[in-house]
Amino acid sequence: MSQQLVALVLIVSQLVWACSPRLPGRAGTGTTGTAALHAEPPNSPPPATAGGTTGCYYVWGTRELPILSQMLQSRLAAADSLIRTSAYAFGEECRHEDGTTTFLTMQTDFRVRIPVDSLTDEAAMGDRIGRVMAQIGSLPVDEVPGSRPGRVEFEFFVGEVQSMRLNIERSRYDTEAPGLEGADLFEHFRAP
Numbered sequence: 418m419s420q421q422l423v424a425l426v427l428i429v430s431q432l433v434w435a436c437s438p439r440l441p442g443r444a445g446t447g448t449t450g451t452a453a454l455h456a457e458p459p460n461s462p463p464p465a466t467a468g469g470t471t472g473c474y475y476v477w478g479t480r481e482l483p484i485l486s487q488m489l490q491s492r493l494a495a496a497d498s499l500i501r502t503s504a505y506a507f508g509e510e511c512r513h514e515d516g517t518t519t520f521l522t523m524q525t526d527f528r529v530r531i532p533v534d535s536l537t538d539e540a541a542m543g544d545r546i547g548r549v550m551a552q553i554g555s556l557p558v559d560e561v562p563g564s565r566p567g568r569v570e571f572e573f574f575v576g577e578v579q580s581m582r583l584n585i586e587r588s589r590y591d592t593e594a595p596g597l598e599g600a601d602l603f604e605h606f607r608a609p
Contacts, residue, residue, distance in 0.1 A: 472514035480506045480520055485560055489527070492552045499550070501530040506562050524567035527553060533573045536581050542573050543603030546583075550590055567592070583607060 485504040493500045508523040531545050553569060561567075566587035574580035594597050597605055 478510035
């Protein structure tokens with residue numbers, strides 16, 4: 418029985434170690450502002466506790482980025498004042514034994530809510546995707562935390578009842594979207 422218990426403990430510990438993401442990224446403290454998002458250099462080792470051991474475990478997490486959200490919102494307002502957008506950092510929260518946490522940003526994701534006259538007007542929705550992605554792509558790199566490009570979640574809506582969501586990975590958009598516009602752009606990224 419004790420050999421089975423030891424084997425089980427070894428398997429569980431290997432699974433926990435294997436499932437713990439160890440991706441490089443810019444660190445942040447969870448507060449707002451550029452300085453707070455770059456509190457630790459990229460790839461810095463986790464903080465050590467007394468005795469020299471690492472005293473934290475990782476949990477997926479997000480942090481709203483209100484300054485970046487406002488920057489993008491003001492850029493998009495010129496084209497359409499009804500578009501609503503927000504930005505948030507996605508990453509890992511390192512929870513230390515003493516109860517404190519450190520947030521490690523992997524990527525910045527965006528939510529964009531766009532009113533449309535019809536959910537069947539793919540040309541209009543594709544044009545809006547192109548305008549929004551161009552604005553996101555023109556944001557200053559040092560204002561967009563994380564080492565990965567992230568994604569954009571579009572919600573097109575008519576009134577308060579009908580809506581359609583579309584998620585687009587920014588790296589995929591950069592690779593596949595050149596030359597596409599309107600309905601072709603929308604259809605290309607629409608889930609089958």
